[in-house]
Amino acid sequence: MGRYFAIRIGRAALTIILVVTFAFVVLRLSGDPALMILGPEAPPEVLAAFRKAWGLDDPIWFQYLDYFGAIAKGELGRSMRDGRPAIELVLERIPATLALTLPAFAFKVALGIPAGIYAALHRGSGIDRAVMMTAVAGFTVPSFVLALLLVLVFAVQLGWLPSGGQDSWRHAILPIATLSLGGAAVLARFTRSAMLEVLGQPYIRTASAKGVPWRKVVTSHALPNAAIPTITILGFMVGTLIAGAVVVESVFAWPGVGRLLVVAVANRDLAVVQCILLLVAMTMVTSNLIVDFLYGFLDPRLRTKGAHA
Amino acid sequence: MPQLVSIRDLRVAFSGVPVLRGVDINLHKGEALGLVGESGSGKSVTWLAALGLLPRHAKVTGSVRLEGREILGAPATELDHVRGGRIAMIFQDPASALNPVLTIRRQLCEALALHRDLQGNAVKAEARRLLDLVGIPDAGRRLEAYPHEFSGGQVQRIMIAMALAGNPDLLIADEPTTALDATIQAQILELLSTVRREMSMAMVLISHDLGVVAENCDRVAVMYAGRIVEQAPSNQLFADPVHPYAQGLIGALPPLDGPRRRLTAIPGTVPDPAHMPDGCAFAPRCALAAEPCGLAAPSLAPIANDRTVACIRAEASRRALLGIAAE
Numbered sequence: 001m002g003r004y005f006a007i008r009i010g011r012a013a014l015t016i017i018l019v020v021t022f023a024f025v026v027l028r029l030s031g032d033p034a035l036m037i038l039g040p041e042a043p044p045e046v047l048a049a050f051r052k053a054w055g056l057d058d059p060i061w062f063q064y065l066d067y068f069g070a071i072a073k074g075e076l077g078r079s080m081r082d083g084r085p086a087i088e089l090v091l092e093r094i095p096a097t098l099a100l101t102l103p104a105f106a107f108k109v110a111l112g113i114p115a116g117i118y119a120a121l122h123r124g125s126g127i128d129r130a131v132m133m134t135a136v137a138g139f140t141v142p143s144f145v146l147a148l149l150l151v152l153v154f155a156v157q158l159g160w161l162p163s164g165g166q167d168s169w170r171h172a173i174l175p176i177a178t179l180s181l182g183g184a185a186v187l188a189r190f191t192r193s194a195m196l197e198v199l200g201q202p203y204i205r206t207a208s209a210k211g212v213p214w215r216k217v218v219t220s221h222a223l224p225n226a227a228i229p230t231i232t233i234l235g236f237m238v239g240t241l242i243a244g245a246v247v248v249e250s251v252f253a254w255p256g257v258g259r260l261l262v263v264a265v266a267n268r269d270l271a272v273v274q275c276i277l278l279l280v281a282m283t284m285v286t287s288n289l290i291v292d293f294l295y296g297f298l299d300p301r302l303r304t305k306g307a308h309a
Numbered sequence: 310m311p312q313l314v315s316i317r318d319l320r321v322a323f324s325g326v327p328v329l330r331g332v333d334i335n336l337h338k339g340e341a342l343g344l345v346g347e348s349g350s351g352k353s354v355t356w357l358a359a360l361g362l363l364p365r366h367a368k369v370t371g372s373v374r375l376e377g378r379e380i381l382g383a384p385a386t387e388l389d390h391v392r393g394g395r396i397a398m399i400f401q402d403p404a405s406a407l408n409p410v411l412t413i414r415r416q417l418c419e420a421l422a423l424h425r426d427l428q429g430n431a432v433k434a435e436a437r438r439l440l441d442l443v444g445i446p447d448a449g450r451r452l453e454a455y456p457h458e459f460s461g462g463q464v465q466r467i468m469i470a471m472a473l474a475g476n477p478d479l480l481i482a483d484e485p486t487t488a489l490d491a492t493i494q495a496q497i498l499e500l501l502s503t504v505r506r507e508m509s510m511a512m513v514l515i516s517h518d519l520g521v522v523a524e525n526c527d528r529v530a531v532m533y534a535g536r537i538v539e540q541a542p543s544n545q546l547f548a549d550p551v552h553p554y555a556q557g558l559i560g561a562l563p564p565l566d567g568p569r570r571r572l573t574a575i576p577g578t579v580p581d582p583a584h585m586p587d588g589c590a591f592a593p594r595c596a597l598a599a600e601p602c603g604l605a606a607p608s609l610a611p612i613a614n615d616r617t618v619a620c621i622r623a624e625a626s627r628r629a630l631l632g633i634a635a636e
Contacts, residue, residue: 124366202400203408208362209400210420210471211393214385220419224410300455301409 008292012285019281023274028060033080033268054080077271086271097256101241104179112184116191131188138185147178147251164253175252179245183237190233194226228298235291239284313338313478313511319371321358326583329354330535341512343522346532347579352515356481361388394424397472401484403464407456414452417471424475439470443500462493479511498525519562523547531555534580534590541616551618553595553626597622
């Protein structure tokens with residue numbers, strides 16, 4: 001068990017380093033921050049001074065080592081735009097993003113999992129087909145289309161809700177709805193197929209054959225088994241809590257981490273982008289670790305395999 | 310002996326394709342009945358249908374009476390009482406027949422709680438006794454283990470313990486040893502016949518292995534293409550099979566003593582359930598088939614005390630076996 005986790009934690013650290021490295025290189029190859037921030041009309045000596053001040057003249061490997069040296073000291077760099085520490089800029093946006101993604105996560109789970117279970121238990125029924133059609137629609141329609149559709153109906157046509165901004169809780173309804181619907185659809189489909197797979201297993205028939213009432217067959221025999229694959233997708237969703245709302249925040253002018261990322265990328269505000277990506281990689285990796293741990297908890301077969309390894 | 314289960318004209322169709330085409334079985338208390346036939350002949354389906362364990366899209370008609378009480382289409386609460394409590398079933402592939410995420414204790418005690426009036430420590434004590442009974446060593450500790458920590462033979466023993474938990478009157482053993490090694494097979498069959506004797510329980514042994522059935526059953530029913538074609542006491546069936554299909558099955562067995570002879574295979578293949586021949590389903594493969602065989606499916610008719618056969622050429626078939634030339 002200990003070894004099982006040591007390997008996974010090592011792998012997680014490697015993943016974070018790779019993500020950060022990739023972001024570092026791509027950002028520096030894809031455009032000049034001096035030009036982006038100061039504009040093409042800026043005098044050459046100003047541009048040169050800017051580059052020198054931020055160390056952009058140094059060879060890339062030198063910048064890279066410098067960057068990791070700073071991280072080791074807990075320094076994540078400063079925004080090239082206003083000179084504030086990047087981490088401060090990012091952290092002050094996180095509550096706004098979580099205000100959307102946390103309720104959306106709760107709705108996804110509350111809608112998607114029961115819908116998937118219900119559809120699986122009533123396979124082939126009208127309700128199953130309706131749930132699956134909604135689910136397919138829900139995850140094939142891109143979130144910006146869904147967002148615009150919701151704006152069109154509830155903000156423009158009906159005038160019930162604001163179309164953007166962050167002034168009251170009413171402003172959060174449409175962004176949360178957009179995030180929830182897509183995620184609930186994915187979760188419903190996933191839960192349904194996990195349930196169908198489990199319901200076809202011989203041990204379900206064994207449980208029925210020994211006289212367990214159907215309701216209990218579902219709750220105490222099928223659900224614990226179907227939870228194992230479903231946890232994977234839930235872990236992925238937890239991983240996107242920090243930066244899973246880039247598109248939705250942009251459409252609804254919601255000042256969260258996602259919008260900060262879009263602006264920072266456009267400006268080649270290197271420290272800010274890297275800081276966000278580091279944070280995203282860390283949440284993703286952490287949620288994956290939690291999922292791995294839960295697998296061990298839910299599936300006794302993995303537990304002993306880990307112990308023997 | 311009083312009758313325990315009586316199945317009448319049981320028919321099953323999967324999305325319009327008939328797989329069981331009128332099965333009649335009588336089973337007495339304490340009796341061991343063997344059900345033999347090729348895969349797909351409907352041996353397992355018969356009992357899954359009787360216990361209402363088939364998927365919903367299966368259409369089941371006919372009658373299944375347990376001590377005179379109709380259980381086909383009975384309400385769920387009544388069926389749950391019958392399953393495990395009166396009629397228990399064990400399956401072919403023990404490894405996948407137990408829930409992988411629940412301990413043996415949970416799965417055994419669940420059956421005990423459902424069918425026996427036991428509380429608290431008595432449940433666990435009984436679970437331990439059952440594991441002992443089926444020959445799992447160190448039962449107290451092993452109760453806390455998960456199915457994957459046991460070997461295939463041990464899992465089948467646990468399945469048997471679970472089936473015995475409800476003190477059933479009938480145990481359906483659906484190919485209980487097919488997935489196991491030959492040596493383990495013999496142990497499991499031995500165990501089955503011991504517990505059957507001790508609990509004076511009836512048993513239906515579903516198998517495609519004629520030897521297994523001959524050794525363990527009082528009576529044998531041979532199934533072919535969704536029907537029973539011959540039914541007789543074991544010793545009589547193996548000594549003197551009447552239906553050409555039963556003869557074919559037994560002719561395909563190598564004799565242990567006597568002169569070496571060429572094993573005879575039954576020519577042809579089982580008909581496709583979606584395109585059954587009009588008359589006797591075996592007629593296209595039968596050496597003795599005559600014109601009337603293709604017209605109507607023969608029904609089971611008595612030919613001797615406690616023997617029935619569904620073949621209009623039974624007499625000719627019997628003579629052929631005895632080597633008497635048909636006139």
